[in-house]
Amino acid sequence: MSEEVKIVEVGPRDGLQNEMKILSTEKRVELIRKLIGTGLRFLEGGSFVSPKAIPQMENSDEIWDSLRSESADLCFLVPNQKGFEVALQAGVKSIAVFSATSDAFTRKNINRSVEESLDQFEPIVGEAKRKKIRVRGYISTVFGCPYEGFQDPKKCLKVTERLFKMGADEISIGDTIGVAHPRQIASVFGLLKKGFDIRKIAAHLHDTRGMAIVNIREALGQGVRVFDASIGGLGGCPYATGSSGNVATEEVCWLLEGLGFKTGVSVARLLAVAAWVEKEVERALKAKFYLSGPKHLYYDEPQSME
Numbered sequence: 001m002s003e004e005v006k007i008v009e010v011g012p013r014d015g016l017q018n019e020m021k022i023l024s025t026e027k028r029v030e031l032i033r034k035l036i037g038t039g040l041r042f043l044e045g046g047s048f049v050s051p052k053a054i055p056q057m058e059n060s061d062e063i064w065d066s067l068r069s070e071s072a073d074l075c076f077l078v079p080n081q082k083g084f085e086v087a088l089q090a091g092v093k094s095i096a097v098f099s100a101t102s103d104a105f106t107r108k109n110i111n112r113s114v115e116e117s118l119d120q121f122e123p124i125v126g127e128a129k130r131k132k133i134r135v136r137g138y139i140s141t142v143f144g145c146p147y148e149g150f151q152d153p154k155k156c157l158k159v160t161e162r163l164f165k166m167g168a169d170e171i172s173i174g175d176t177i178g179v180a181h182p183r184q185i186a187s188v189f190g191l192l193k194k195g196f197d198i199r200k201i202a203a204h205l206h207d208t209r210g211m212a213i214v215n216i217r218e219a220l221g222q223g224v225r226v227f228d229a230s231i232g233g234l235g236g237c238p239y240a241t242g243s244s245g246n247v248a249t250e251e252v253c254w255l256l257e258g259l260g261f262k263t264g265v266s267v268a269r270l271l272a273v274a275a276w277v278e279k280e281v282e283r284a285l286k287a288k289f290y291l292s293g294p295k296h297l298y299y300d301e302p303q304s305m306e
């Protein structure tokens with residue numbers, strides 16, 4: 001039996017939030033349905049943030065309304081109490097709160113210091129857990145911040161500890177601007193696995209310098225088995241200039257299946273969804289695997305690896 005790896009598809013949130021073309025609610029729903037059709041079971045559906053800040057994520061409650069009966073875990077970002085109230089009203093089953101290691105980034109992103117953001121999330125996470133809502137915690141800028149530069153891994157440990165203590169089920173470690181080197185990956189995840197259950201820790205890598213795949217290989221060696229990725233490499237963070245999209249889902253699945261892990265996701269189907277989304281966002285996707293096309297897919301289904 002191959003070991004399972006969990007893929008969290010963040011394209012419908014992290015991807016679309018940074019696209020110039022704003023997709024209609026119907027198109028966003030269609031994208032998520034297509035992604036579920038590839039075998040993905042964990043996806044971000046949107047975020048309950050200010051539409052003035054991120055107009056691409058407006059009406060995320062309608063996305064949930066249309067997809068609540070799908071057999072997939074759909075997670076929605078919550079930046080503050082107001083966003084949490086929208087989440088409760090909509091009845092979502094899975095939320096993500098988000099902080100960082102860097103105060104400068106957190107201020108730009110959600111108008112708070114790291115400490116203030118965690119103080120704000122504590123009652124939100126507590127209430128969510130009482131209501132049996134799954135909670136993911138994001139930590140941004142772990143490997144580097146566009147404003148503060150290199151980040152000491154101890155900062156990440158501190159935020160991780162706080163988020164787990166308040167009740168987060170899973171914590172996603174973000175290379176927000178894609179500057180991590182495999183040695184840094186080994187150092188951060190090596191420390192995390194000593195202090196926490198590594199099965200509850202995800203790697204969220206943006207691919208600005210093309211290092212994400214080699215960084216995933218390194219993270220696998222440290223025991224990480226949850227990876228965030230975005231279809232066709234869509235995405236970036238609007239508060240981190242120069243950051244490019246997340247590592248492409250098709251590339252991550254190809255790597256993992258090739259290494260003998262089981263993702264449950266069809267690479268061939270992902271490539272078809274990437275072609276669809278490229279037309280919808282009206283810009284050429286840059287992910288290399290997608291650009292090379294569906295030729296030479298010597299395997300495309302997990303089973304054919306046996």
Ligand code: HMG
Binds near residue numbers: 054
């Ligand atoms: P604030 O400054 O506390 O807001 O939070 P406020 O209470 O001062 O209100 C300001 C205005 O925003 C008011 O509207 C509020 O009603 C409204 P106005 O009176 O001006 O018309 N407002 C809201 N509207 C809708 N939903 C809400 C909400 N809260 C306040 N929840 C806030 C400001 C955080 C909401 C705002 O700055 C915001 O929405 N920022 C966007 C943050 C975001 O989405 N960032 C990207 C996601 S994080 C990311 O991408 C990184 C990640 O991928 C990991 C990685 O790569 O590292 C996760």
Ligand code: MG
Binds near residue numbers: 014206
């Ligand atoms: Mg991100």
